[in-house]
Amino acid sequence: MKLIIGGVRGTNTVAQPDFVKYGGETTSLLIESQAGGRILIDAGTGIRSLGARLAEDPGSRSVLLLITHYHLDHIVGLPSLGLLYDKEWRIKIAAQKHQEFDVESIMRRIMDKPFWPLQVSDLAASIQFESLPAAANGSPLRWDGLEIRWCPLHHPGGCTAYRIDEPATGASLVFATDVEWAESSEEEQSLLRALCVQPKPADLLLMDAQYEASEYEKFRGWGHSTWEEGLALATSLGIPRLRLIHHDPQKNDEALDRLNAEITTQAPFASLARSSEELNLSS
Ligand SMILES: [Zn+2]
Ligand SMILES: [Zn+2]
Structure with a gap:
């Protein structure tokens, strides 16, 4: 199983030259199974380049798109997914309802007049x-050799963490963006812990780390975690690789380089995620 990171930025896209090392596109991931299964998670602006990669992929013309929640930074790239405009493609878009909104009504709303020229x-x-x-209830969703499990996260309006397993190789990852760990209830924390370790400890955790512990109090209630919390969670669960994601759009490459050096010194298995990074996972 391979992970390709299309976008790492939280809240909004940034395009200045001093943001290119880590990347300015908002959240989107692509997971490729050995058997040819393709799953996208989230439709931030990073989905545009991932869609172009899929269009050039000689494999099957079908993809599953999972959405974590409907905040703009996670769906704003959807109309720019080139595959939507190609009749060869079959695209399944799946998500939990958040409050009264389901994924179909959200897509029809953002691709409607006066927001976009096509419907x-x-x-x-x-x-x-x-x-x-609401929960996978022990029986995962299956997609072309991959299994999908999920759980709710503490975030304003709600959010969903996804776990992807590749039974053929034993590879697995958990994507937990847009979660405020410090404000999560014990039950919310235990659901995410369980997702990370069942049916076995994941090979990789991607976790929201928009803030540092030293600045968190200013942003309490905004729905995000700190890198220190991500590190503590991965360490306590024995997760062997950690990528911290949803970078603060106020932090340029110099600021993120400083943070990354601090993180990797403390924990060589952890680092800040970068756009276009590719990780091969196998157990
Ligand atoms: Zn976000
Ligand atoms: Zn959010």
Whole structure:
């Protein structure tokens, strides 16, 4: 199983030259299974380049897109996913309902007048929507050799963490963006811990680390964690690789380099995620 990181930035896109090392695109990931399965998670602006990669991929013309929640930084890239305009593609878009909103109503809303020139009914690709139940209840969703499990996260309006397993190789990852660990209830914390270790400890955790512990109090209630919390969680669960993600758009490459040096000195298995980074996972 391979992970390709399309976007790492939280809150909003940044495009200045001093943000290019870590990347300015907002959240989007691509997971490729050995058997040819393709899963995208989130449709931040990073999805545009991941879509272009898929279009050049000679494999199957189908992809599953999972959405963590409907904050703009996680869906704003959706209309720029080139595959939507290609009749060869079958795209399943799946997410939990957050409050009264389901994934189909959200997509119809952002691709509607006056926000976008084309509507969902104009798209050439074959698109299917799926509302995921509140929990996977032990039986994962399956997609082309990959298994998907999830749990709720503490975040304003709600958010979903996803776990992807590749049974053929034993590889696994957990993506927990947009979570405020310090404000999470014991039950919320134990659900994420369980997702990280069941059916076995994940090979990789990607975790929201928008803030540092020293600045967190200014942003309490905004829905995000610190890198120190991510490090403590991964260490306590024995997760062997950690990528911290959802970088603060106020922090340029110089600021993130300083943080990354501090993190990797403390924990060589951890680092700040970068756009275009590719990780091969196998157990
Ligand atoms: Zn976000
Ligand atoms: Zn959010």
